Amino acid sequence: xxxxxxxxxxxxxxxxxxxxxxxxxxxxxxxxxxxxxxxxxxxxxxxxxxxxxxxxxxxxxxxxxxxx
Numbered sequence: 001x002x003x004x005x006x007x008x009x010x011x012x013x014x015x016x017x018x019x020x021x022x023x024x025x026x027x028x029x030x031x032x033x034x035x036x037x038x039x040x041x042x043x044x045x046x047x048x049x050x051x052x053x054x055x056x057x058x059x060x061x062x063x064x065x066x067x068x
Contacts, residue, residue, distance in 0.1 A: 006066035
């Protein structure tokens with residue numbers, strides 16, 4: 001299993017955290033998602049077929065693009 005952390009500046013409330021955790025958890029291969037409102041970070045534990053590119057694309061699709 002792999003883990004990746006993204007800085008996501010658009011996280012501003014508990015609803016943001018819930019949306020991110022719910023949407024990413026539905027991605028096949030994602031094992032665990034932890035979004036943090038205060039740190040504006042999202043940590044994802046995943047295994048194939050999930051990839052960092054797929055996770056980042058989904059974050060962007062749901063309006064929480066990671067900072068580059």
